Amino acid sequence: xxxxxxPALSSLDSTALREAVDAVLxxxxxxxxxxxxxxxxxxxxxxxxxxxRGFLAAGGKRLRPLLCVLGxxxxxxxxxxxxxxxxAASLEMFHAFALIHDxxxxxxxxxxxxxxxxxxxxxxxxxxxxxxxxxxxxxxxLVGDLVFAWSCRLLHTAGLREDRLxxxxxxxxxxxxxxxxxxxxxxxxxGRSGADVEAAVRIARHKTASxxxxxxxxxxxxxxxxxxxxxxxLSEFGRPLGEAFQLRDDLLGVFGDPDCTGKxxxxxxxxxKHTALLALALQRADPGQxxxxxxxxxxxxxxxxxxxRVRGIFAATGARDTVEQMISxxxxxxxxxxxxxxxxxxxxxAMRGLADAVVARTT
Amino acid sequence: xxxxxxPALSSLDSTALREAVDAVLxxxxxxxxxxxxxxxxxxxxxxxxxxxRGFLAAGGKRLRPLLCVLGxxxxxxxxxxxxxxxxAASLEMFHAFALIHDxxxxxxxxxxxxxxxxxxxxxxxxxxxxxxxxxxxxxxxLVGDLVFAWSCRLLHTAGLREDRLxxxxxxxxxxxxxxxxxxxxxxxxxGRSGADVEAAVRIARHKTASxxxxxxxxxxxxxxxxxxxxxxxLSEFGRPLGEAFQLRDDLLGVFGDPDCTGKxxxxxxxxxKHTALLALALQRADPGQxxxxxxxxxxxxxxxxxxxRVRGIFAATGARDTVEQMISxxxxxxxxxxxxxxxxxxxxxAMRGLADAVVARTT
Numbered sequence: 001x002x003x004x005x006x007p008a009l010s011s012l013d014s015t016a017l018r019e020a021v022d023a024v025l026x027x028x029x030x031x032x033x034x035x036x037x038x039x040x041x042x043x044x045x046x047x048x049x050x051x052x053r054g055f056l057a058a059g060g061k062r063l064r065p066l067l068c069v070l071g072x073x074x075x076x077x078x079x080x081x082x083x084x085x086x087x088a089a090s091l092e093m094f095h096a097f098a099l100i101h102d103x104x105x106x107x108x109x110x111x112x113x114x115x116x117x118x119x120x121x122x123x124x125x126x127x128x129x130x131x132x133x134x135x136x137x138x139x140x141x142l143v144g145d146l147v148f149a150w151s152c153r154l155l156h157t158a159g160l161r162e163d164r165l166x167x168x169x170x171x172x173x174x175x176x177x178x179x180x181x182x183x184x185x186x187x188x189x190x191g192r193s194g195a196d197v198e199a200a201v202r203i204a205r206h207k208t209a210s211x212x213x214x215x216x217x218x219x220x221x222x223x224x225x226x227x228x229x230x231x232x233x234l235s236e237f238g239r240p241l242g243e244a245f246q247l248r249d250d251l252l253g254v255f256g257d258p259d260c261t262g263k264x265x266x267x268x269x270x271x272x273k274h275t276a277l278l279a280l281a282l283q284r285a286d287p288g289q290x291x292x293x294x295x296x297x298x299x300x301x302x303x304x305x306x307x308x309r310v311r312g313i314f315a316a317t318g319a320r321d322t323v324e325q326m327i328s329x330x331x332x333x334x335x336x337x338x339x340x341x342x343x344x345x346x347x348x349x350a351m352r353g354l355a356d357a358v359v360a361r362t363t
Numbered sequence: 364x365x366x367x368x369x370p371a372l373s374s375l376d377s378t379a380l381r382e383a384v385d386a387v388l389x390x391x392x393x394x395x396x397x398x399x400x401x402x403x404x405x406x407x408x409x410x411x412x413x414x415x416r417g418f419l420a421a422g423g424k425r426l427r428p429l430l431c432v433l434g435x436x437x438x439x440x441x442x443x444x445x446x447x448x449x450x451a452a453s454l455e456m457f458h459a460f461a462l463i464h465d466x467x468x469x470x471x472x473x474x475x476x477x478x479x480x481x482x483x484x485x486x487x488x489x490x491x492x493x494x495x496x497x498x499x500x501x502x503x504x505l506v507g508d509l510v511f512a513w514s515c516r517l518l519h520t521a522g523l524r525e526d527r528l529x530x531x532x533x534x535x536x537x538x539x540x541x542x543x544x545x546x547x548x549x550x551x552x553x554g555r556s557g558a559d560v561e562a563a564v565r566i567a568r569h570k571t572a573s574x575x576x577x578x579x580x581x582x583x584x585x586x587x588x589x590x591x592x593x594x595x596x597l598s599e600f601g602r603p604l605g606e607a608f609q610l611r612d613d614l615l616g617v618f619g620d621p622d623c624t625g626k627x628x629x630x631x632x633x634x635x636k637h638t639a640l641l642a643l644a645l646q647r648a649d650p651g652q653x654x655x656x657x658x659x660x661x662x663x664x665x666x667x668x669x670x671x672r673v674r675g676i677f678a679a680t681g682a683r684d685t686v687e688q689m690i691s692x693x694x695x696x697x698x699x700x701x702x703x704x705x706x707x708x709x710x711x712x713a714m715r716g717l718a719d720a721v722v723a724r725t726t
Contacts, residue, residue: 037541038573040565044544101508105501135550138468141504142547145464148511149539156532162525169519176512178400181407184505187498202403210401 014066020081021065022056024089028154029053051117052147056096059112061363064091064216070354071220074347075230083158084223087168090154091216093147098179098211100144104137105187106271117143160223167222175215182207189274194297195282200274201243208249209242213358229341236337237351240330245358247327250275251320254311256362266307272298276326280319289313331359377429383444384428385419387452391517392416414480415510419459422475424726427454427579430601433717434583437710438593446521447586450531453517454579456510461542461574463507467500468550469634480506523586530585538578545570552637557660558645563637564606571612572605576721592704599700600714603693608721610690613638614683617674619725629670635661639689643682652676694722 029049036045065088072084102108103116110116121143122136160168186203194200217234218226226234253268254277268275282293293313296306314320334355338348392412399408428451435447465471466479473479484506485499523531549566557563580597581589589597616631617640631638641660648656656676659669677683697718701711 032540036544037537038544038569041541041544041569044547048544048547101504105504138550139547141464141468142543142550145511146540146543146547148508149536149543152515152532152539153536156529156536165525165528166519169515173512173516173519174400176515177395177509178404180505180509180512181399181401181404181411184407184411184502184509187501187505206401206404 017066017069018062020085021062021089021092024085024154025056025092026053028089028093028150032150048143048146051120051143052096052150054120055100055111055117056092058114060092060095062092064095064212065089067213067216067354068220068223070347070350071217071226071234072223073220074217074234074343074351075221075224075226076344077220077224083160084220086154086158087160087219087223088216090151090158091219093151093154094176095211097144097148097151098183100140100147102183104140104144107137108267116140164223164225168219171215171219171222175211175219178206178215179211182210186274194272194274194278197276197279197283200276200279203274204246204250204276205239205243208246209239212245213242214238233337233341236340237334237355240333240337241355241358244327244330244334247276247323247330248359248361250277251323251327252362254307254314255320266302266304269297269307269310270300270302277314277319277323280322281314281317284317284319285313289317327359331355380429380432381425383448384425384452384455387448387517388419388455389416391452391456391513395513411506411509414483414506415459415513417483418463418474418480419455421477423455423458425455427458427575428452430576430579430717431583431586433710433713434580434589434597435586436583437580437597437706437714438584438587438589439707440583440587446523447583449517449521450523450582450586451579453514453521454582456514456517457539457574460507460511460514461546463503463510465546467503467507468546470500471630479503527586527588530588531582534578534582534585538574538582541569541578542574545573549637557635557637557641560639560642560646563639563642566637567609567613567639568602568606571609572602575608576605577601596700596704599703600697600718603700604697604718604721607690607693607697610639610686610693611722611724613640614686614690615725617670617677618683629665629667632660632670632673633663633665640677640682640686643685644677644680647680647682648676652680690722694718 029052033045033049036042065085068088068091069081069084077084099111100117103111104118107118108116109119118133118136118140120136121139122132124139155168155172158165182203182205186207189199189203214235215238217238218231221230221234250268250273253273253275269278278293278297282290285293292309296302296310299306335352338351338355343351392415396408396412399405428448431451431454432444432447440447462474463480466474467481470481471479472482481496481499481503483499484502485495487502518528518531518535521528545566545568549570552562552566577598578601580601581594584593584597613631613636616636616638632641641656645653645656655672659665659673662669698715701714701718706714
């Protein structure tokens with residue numbers, strides 16, 4: 001039973017799982033390259049599958065696929081794993097879509113330490129025109145749309161039994177809407193005062209937490225016909241853990257090692273990203289600290305020196321410690337939820353390991 | 364049998380069909396407003412369903428839903444029409460997604476004679492900041508993503524029998540990829556020489572023709588379990604007619620009455636849109652005409668006077684007449700395909716009526 005999958009489930013960054021998911025993604029992209037929707041599109045299919053292959057190969061923890069397989073194991077899944085890995089891969093493809101469109105909106109220059117897709121596509125289709133950057137952004141928008149469509153196709157061709165397909169599609173529909181609403185919240189919050197902690201947590205919850213932890217687990221569980229009670233427990237585990245994941249991400253974005261995260265430390269601060277960390281610091285800042293934060297956060301010319309100063313304010317106001325405490329609280333809440341149901345031992349162990357890894361991660 | 368649907372099928376702009384599809388869309392948006400994926404998203408659900416409602420209400424011929432119902436009738440569909448109308452509505456929602464992202468890429472200011480979604484959203488979220496336009500474009504990109512996700516949800520909740528859902532999803536996956544490749548072709552052609560007629564027709568085929576006529580017909584036919592032979596005939600009918608549709612669109616974009624099309628005549632020319640009409644004119648232009656076209660087409664400051672001059676060149680080079688001939692050839696090809704299969708009489712009549720309307724339309 002579930003224990004046979006334990007090699008792939010025993011750690012957050014399991015090589016075995018990652019390889020299995022990547023094999024599905026590679027084969028899928030090969031299929032799209034070799035069988036475009038029309039014979040007249042062979043060259044474009046080769047070009048765009050290659051672009052997406054490069055994007056996927058550049059990194060990523062394959063966290064969502066792992067959680068999908070874990071949810072399946074937690075619900076007592078057994079037998080043929082190939083539909084499970086295909087659904088898991090579709091979640092990674094959906095994540096790729098979300099990142100690609102995120103980079104288009106943020107006009108980001110790098111992702112995972114490499115040029116973003118729109119930068120690669122700008123170079124490929126520059127034609128020496130002045131609006132090459134616009135063409136690159138539009139191309140990346142279109143590739144994002146295609147990747148969204150591909151995440152659908154991976155699901156549709158997973159070979160699921162009718163009732164399971166129906167259950168999975170319903171969860172997937174909710175997940176997608178929630179992410180998009182969350183992105184919208186984040187976008188419209190961008191121009192407002194950043195001192196609202198509750199608003200920042202709310203954005204994190206909808207934009208990241210739900211589609212990173214809760215839904216992948218529940219989608220996996222649906223593949224093993226999980227009853228409603230199990231879905232509820234997985235939500236009670238996944239929601240706080242997803243928020244902890246995002247809060248850790250916010251800390252890493254300011255205090256992390258760029259060599260590990262693959263992302264310049266200053267990016268979040270330069271973009272004025274609406275985080276709980278920043279909101280807490282703004283709330284508690286004295287007039288001098290407040291003026292210092294207002295002057296540099298969100299400034300396109302934000303420097304490494306500014307970052308040092310901001311880090312000092314985040315520490316001095318206790319904002320950093322409070323966010324660490326928020327992470328611990330959510331971790332404890334998640335772990336408590338695990339005790340409510342007798343999960344298969346290997347799955348319970350993997351979920352606890354996952355919770356530890358999410359909270360302690362450095363990348 | 365099929366003839367009972369004839370009121371909705373008897374013309375391209377059937378009021379009955381339009382109302383039935385719009386009722387599904389309205390009800391669906393009400394559901395999304397009243398039941399967001401999380402209780403914390405009530406305000407955002409209200410705001411974004413309202414924005415999409417406004418977009419859908421601004422116009423549109425509901426051509427794709429009509430063709431879906433027509434494909435169903437052509438394949439002998441009978442019985443409960445509610446799943447058919449829901450799938451039909453999902454095609455309109457997909458079309459809305461494509462238009463919204465198109466407007467983001469083109470930075471269009473109007474659509475159907477009204478401000479585009481990003482202009483409305485720019486105003487709603489300006490916050491008085493300098494980058495309000497960027498926020499509006501990002502918001503429209505996100506709303507487009509949400510509308511794509513909603514087109515999926517409409518399909519998933521159509522209550523289709525397992526084998527039909529599977530057949531429809533497979534067609535829908537092909538349709539989506541083809542449109543996105545077509546958009547990509549169009550985008551990267553933008554900066555190149557416009558004298559390639561074959562390339563222009565190829566863009567029209569993938570970007571518009573397939574998802575406007577052929578796929579909606581075939582998706583409808585799949586809802587009535589059409590055999591492979593029928594799918595082939597619908598392709599032989601739909602492909603040339605889809606190309607004719609786009610060629611007519613190109614003519615209307617230059618020679619049409621803006622009061623009917625809802626789109627300023629100069630837009631296509633100002634954007635340097637890669638059409639067969641322009642390609643033919645460039646091919647046949649004498650040096651003076653060529654210089655005149657090169658000077659104004661694609662120029663952001665293109666005026667109504669420039670348009671008169673370009674119209675004159677399109678007529679004098681015979682480009683306009685050749686495009687009319689291309690439309691007639693495709694019309695004849697489509698009508699011949701209809702004779703290969705004994706369709707239900709009402710459906711055959713509606714398809715011929717549709718072909719006539721596509722070729723002769725003024726909006």
